[in-house]
Amino acid sequence: MTLPFPAARQPTAEAESPRTVVILAFDEVTASDVCGAADVFSVATRFHQGPHNCVYRVVVASVHGRPITSFSGITIATTPLSAIDPASIETLMVPGGGPPEQPPVPRDVVAWLASEGRQARRLCGICTGTFLLAEAGLIGHRRVTTHWQATEALKTAYPQLRVEPDRVYLHDGGLWTSGGFTAGLDLGLALLEDDQGHATAMAVARSLLLFVKRPGEQAQVSAALSSQAASDRQFSRLHAWIMDHLDENLRVDVLAEQAGMTPRTFARRYTEQTGRTPAKAVEAMRVEAALRALNDAGTSLKQVARRCGFGDEQNLRRTFLRLRGTTPEHYRQQRKRLTARLVGDAAHQPAA
Structure with a gap:
């Protein structure tokens, strides 16, 4: 059986200006955290622009702008952060990396987040990306979640956080956090639903062949x-x-x-x-x-x-x-x- 896939569309004259989604990347990053989020917004722009004809500009960026090597050994091309106006960023997504119990917290990425991160309308921590946001002082005492295997490490390193374990994703004000790996897809779909409504998010979920679109309250391990x-x-x-x-x-x-x-x-x-x-x-x-x-x-x-x-x-x-x-x-x-x-x-x- 062949599933019908809608033809790619070009934005019409009524389309909004592209919303910039920046996904940070660094050596040892989890590739699926980067690619899953990028796919949600790219598929939405290419095939399902929704009632608002919304389009996204997805940029994978790093501090230096050179190719980075992910935790699984995949090379990912990046754009230098210096080439992006921080005030233009609609959604800033910080993925995780490395082993959950001891995730990488690159000092240069943290320094950029501390300096420029607050200018984004939405801040998102995927998996152990929450560690980087906390280290940059961007979370305060808000509610967060992370990969279930990283929960205790997050609580220990940042005791001021209100960590809610075993949530697929969590939203508190302008801050969104999620579990790791496939939970990044769920977070991306939640952000898309926030922008364009349930129908568009479900259309993208079907195009991505997801078994189910999970609510944030669902346990990370079903x-x-x-x-x-x-x-x-x-x-x-x-x-x-x-x-x-x-x-x-x-x-x-x-x-x-x-x-x-x-x-x-x-x-x-x-x-x-x-x-x-x-x-x-x-x-x-x-x-x-x-x-x-x-x-x-x-x-x-x-x-x-x-x-x-x-x-x-x-x-x-x-x-x-x-x-x-x-x-x-x-x-x-x-x-x-x-x-x-x-x-x-x-x-x-x-x-x-």
């Missing part, structure tokens, strides 16, 4: 991935099947049939390998799916309950209270208030 990591290849295939059939009655005998085992053997082997019962695993995947569905204001609680396999609103509400400590209604209201605050913050930002 329930499905945790289950797959704790099991063999046979159960990994089963978990992928479960994610596609959450709205069905996933009894043990149904799952056992998919796994090619008797119900008793399946229940015993699954619990031994993953550390939890099949019912608990299915429940965790359904809650994660419900979190994503609740971000769509056009989907009723009844629809969320049915699509995610809870059956009815009462069961959805009861499960949410037990596992999340809140109700679906309250979670949705919090998201609505956050979105309204984001729109208000953007409206009051001074023009660059």
Whole structure:
């Protein structure tokens, strides 16, 4: 099956002036942190300019402007920061690098951030890029997140930060931070949604062939991935099947049939390998799916309950209270208030 991919478009006369997105690069940077964010904005400009016909100018920059070598050994061409007017930067993205527990914090990059970073409308730390922003004094006491393996190191190095572990991404004022690697894609899509709305962000997510567009509150390591990591290849295939059939009655005998085992053997082997019962695993995947569905204001609680396999609103509400400590209604209201605050913050930002 061939997926239709829209033809590239040239900006029309009504297009806004390009919004400059600068992604810092340095030796030992994580290549996916750089490329993932760049792809989101580049694909949006080339194929999905959205209702505002918005275009982005993506610049990968370094202090010296020479090619840099990433953590994985990939060479990345860069533009010198001296060639960019800091006041023209709409979004400044600082990726991470090296091992999460001991990430590189280049002194020259930190010095430039301390001197010029505040001029950008949006500051973003991807993965351990949060360390560089903190070292440059650009975070203060705001809420941040980072790669889950770097959480304790970040808390130790910068105890004044309000570190919220296990978040895909987090927004506090003009500061956005995220986990690492693929979370940079989620952060890029969140920024795009902030600029152009949900429909455009979803169109770009489909073009990038993402399995799902994750909300910021979702755990960095999903329930499905945790289950797959704790099991063999046979159960990994089963978990992928479960994610596609959450709205069905996933009894043990149904799952056992998919796994090619008797119900008793399946229940015993699954619990031994993953550390939890099949019912608990299915429940965790359904809650994660419900979190994503609740971000769509056009989907009723009844629809969320049915699509995610809870059956009815009462069961959805009861499960949410037990596992999340809140109700679906309250979670949705919090998201609505956050979105309204984001729109208000953007409206009051001074023009660059």
